[in-house]
Amino acid sequence: MITGRFFAAGADRRIAITILILLAVAIIVPLLNLAVSPTSAFYVPSYIVALTGKYLCYALLALALDLVWGYCGILSLGHGAFFALGGYAMGMYLMRQIGARGVYGNPILPDFMVFLNYKELPWFWTGFDHFWFAAIMVLAVPGLLAFVFGWFAFRSRVTGVYLSIITQAMTYALLLAFFRNDMGFGGNNGLTDFKDILGFNVQADATRSALFAASALMLALAVFVTWAIVGSKYGKLLMAVRDAESRTRFLGWRAENVKLFAFTVSAVMAGIAGALYVPQVGIINPGEFEPSNSIEVVIWAAVGGRGTIVGPIIGALLVNAGKSWFTGVLPEFWLFALGGLFVAVTLLLPKGIVGMWDSWRGNAKALRAASLAEEAGTDPVVPPQQKIVRSAATKPGDWSSSSPEPQPAE
């Protein structure tokens, strides 16, 4: 049903192209890394695979934020928290995979627990030696937190800046909690020194390529899911809540549930992004909960164009590529550049890159249509007709097409 709509609609070409590009990248980049000799011009070095794989996770995070911010107007300044929680769930699995190969050689307890004199594994670490369990937790923990948080926030009708502030407070509270050693998540060192994922060495080129491909595929899937959600009647409702919340209430919709669903789906997407991110960077620590991280995500979405599906992805890739380049060339000035970028986008590109491109294309199309109409010689006839139609329209009933005169194309 939804797939039928996907293949039928020509207007969604951009989404189809994005998904195809991601699928192609998921195949080609690993091939160029593994099958091509390092001396060839087409060889993609391993560090590029790891770096772009990381960017794809960021793009997924930006897309998740866009679902709630762009389409529902919920400016979450705490999406990094869901990302980090997904990352921690994956990190816990990776820690358990180390087994007896740790520095202290304890087959059950991760190194930091031995170091902190833990006698046995805390209850919340049980099950994380299984990948399937960790995978469920990657989805469930961020999803559940978002559900509980959203349930209270949306039911109490916290909106706008106040909501943004409490999301920020949420991620900050988690930051402080995860910094504590007695939380059982490795304190400020976090979880690191990973060895295997599903039995494969995380450092190996083949594993890195596979993780890259998984990130690209997951992003493609997320693009499809977001597109399906946004295009459904629920998606229309989501935007309706963004534009006129009280109207939806008086039509009988429960605006809080509408928001809660999008917020939870978005948090799950962010959690998946975090889970793919951690094995690629090799560490997860409480720094990922840093409020500034979440704000950076907002900047990616704003730069690319919120309320578009492709925009946040482009924004995340561009800003992060810029960051990598900039921090290499002028490391002290990166934060100024980022701040300047945000100011510039807000002032000059309020709809972001994709939004700007669309309105530019829209104008170009309108101009072309106008010049075509002029060539066809319809233009000279139109103005007098228009006047007659306007002056005759004394009743609202004349808005309808029932009037026999042809309406001028606008």
Place this chain on the structure above:
Amino acid sequence: MSKSNTILYLDGVSVSFDGFRAINNLSLVLDKGEMRAIIGPNGAGKTTMMDIVTGKTRPDEGEVFFDGQVDLTKHDEAEIAMMGIGRKFQKPTVFESHTIEENLMLALKGPRSIFPALFHRRSAAEARQIDDILGIIRLGDKRDQLAANLSHGQKQWLEIGMLLAQDPKLLLVDEPVAGMTDAETEETARLLKEIARDHSVIVVEHDMHFVRELGVKVTCLHEGSVLSEGTLDFVSADERVVEVYLGR
């Protein structure tokens, strides 16, 4: 007084905001199928009364009953809307980034939970209903346009159309002709009279020509309670009403 044949029954309702009594011991009864016009100077409590009926504001005291038996003070906006009370705002409020058709689709009577909406496909019956409403509000040729591009008057009509799509038992219409031309006002009066044939309607309006056009029983509110009630001629002959409108 019996509630049995009423669609709306307010008795001794009071509400105050920060010590200001917006509604003061208000009693008002609307029979099933009746259309009522409510007039009154600014600050008379007209909009607050609608807020109470639709569940946006809880009254401090008093009874509010819908359809003879439902206590509206115990329900919230969405529940009240689902029971069959539709409301048009003073300022036309439509979903500007959606087309006219999508606006009506979101308003159309039906299940109001998330998952049906996620997998919803438009049925032929729904398409027909939307066509009918587009015909009534005369926006058929604009169905694929964004609501943001409509004129003020057209937005008012679209909002009335959304109310119709909800198929409520009672419509609360707040200043439907504000900012309309005379011709549009006339047309709106015709439309409301048509709607009143099979719905109960409360219209709040300042425009006396419009109220005369409707030709229904009039209630004049002042300082949160009923000042006078009857035909428009009776109410406008009432000395207290004249005093309130012209000042002392």
